[in-house]
Amino acid sequence: MAEPPTTKTKNSTFSTAALAAKKQTAFDSMMNASKRKDLTAESPQPRKKSTYQVSWRKLLGDAIDHPERDSRVFYYDDDFSFVYDKYPKASVHFLLLPRDKKLSMAHPLEALKDPIFLAKVRVAAAKLKASAAKELQRRFAKFSKQEKRRLDILNGVLELDDDEGLPGSRDWEKGIRVGVHTHPSMEHMHIHVISKDMFSGYLKHRKHYNSFHSRFFVNLEEFPLGEDGENKRKREIWHWPDVDMICWRCGKNFKNKFTQLKIHLDEEFDEWKAE
Amino acid sequence: MAEPPTTKTKNSTFSTAALAAKKQTAFDSMMNASKRKDLTAESPQPRKKSTYQVSWRKLLGDAIDHPERDSRVFYYDDDFSFVYDKYPKASVHFLLLPRDKKLSMAHPLEALKDPIFLAKVRVAAAKLKASAAKELQRRFAKFSKQEKRRLDILNGVLELDDDEGLPGSRDWEKGIRVGVHTHPSMEHMHIHVISKDMFSGYLKHRKHYNSFHSRFFVNLEEFPLGEDGENKRKREIWHWPDVDMICWRCGKNFKNKFTQLKIHLDEEFDEWKAE
DNA sequence: GAATCATAAC
């Protein structure tokens, strides 16, 4: 089964930074920066429209075509790859990728209309969700009030009362969301499995936040949407990305104030871990 | 004397976030975001040039005029205010503000030509630097190899050898830089007292980094620059802000790759604390 | 998808 990552917990907002850095190609041997400035100083010209053909949309292809040699993949079988998001937008952020070529190329809102496929995705997603919850527990149980008595007993600091069983763990799965984006950017279908906290150095602007905490995000439980549901959803995000940012935990509306939201998320993160 | 701040150390890149948030005025009651979009959708017009008269340049005025009621001030006397930078660009970031009206309005490169004033600034800066070093020690000694034996003895984990004195502390002042910007933005003269790490959620772009780790930053020890030195300095930053970012610790050149530098600073921060 | 740079408005 999928094991949660064993990334060393450190005082960092870029927890998978090392991985990202390792996979990064060397710096482009671009023109010297000051020379660039000189050239444009007197005759500023708009850069020409790019003819770059978007290969970044296919960046998830390797994870399903060659999972055995893709370091982002931490588990796979014939049907699915379990993947670390390279730019995690929360403390835990995994992707579930269907490996079937045809399904993988379909739009998630279309593919998940098929009840057979939906059922298979739900089974796999439940596994990945459990894995994500386990990772939250591994990293944050030590801050959690609900885990305290259990941990104290396990560590021999406290003793069980007579007839007392070992206390249960906090339900970390409640801290995990599972779903898809209404309009994904990368073309291989992917289901996000992400913790609610949105505490990450990779969360850098409004779209990042609202991709997961607005109507742009469709929970797997909501499927099948039905035609009416789907149309309603698209109306709801008509003004995307110009939609307010709402705190996932307390509901406070931050309008378009992303930096204020970031500071608030930082505080909510600590309180949430402490629950 | 100036005492270091007692901010609770937590897993946060916005350590003075609470302060910043508290001082922030309520959100502007601006037009609804979606309405804005509608208005500009068919006839996009550039926003009019602002007539806003820059009061933000005077934002440090209160710290020297009314230090007793400015929460950023943590120590002051007749000559200087010691201040927390509201947007710290490193784990410790203080400002030293001369309170004399005339000196405060002068350009630092001009004012520090006066040997009397320079000497007074150096005395005050030494105090603030010591305070900053003490704060580094308070927060990071527990990660430091150089502090380990000392702390183990203080905590009773180890015992002193015969004739052994208590081991000295790490020299945390080596981790502090003191100096001014060649072209400050805020008009009240301020001397930066800042740890080298540049680990901060408020460090967001190249100018932030290079303001402290390029020739744009003039160390207090370098004064007096002399006319030649000053002119040379200005030539060296002619291409500002288009100058390469160089890691403060290992000297690696990150060119204009700010995000890569951020990830690297994160790693250097851990290694530096562990020294 | 990420990232650098530029631009208002404050």
Add this chain to the structure above:
DNA sequence: GAATCATAAC
């Protein structure tokens, strides 16, 4: 000084 938004180029 900070912050939102837009724009290339990849």
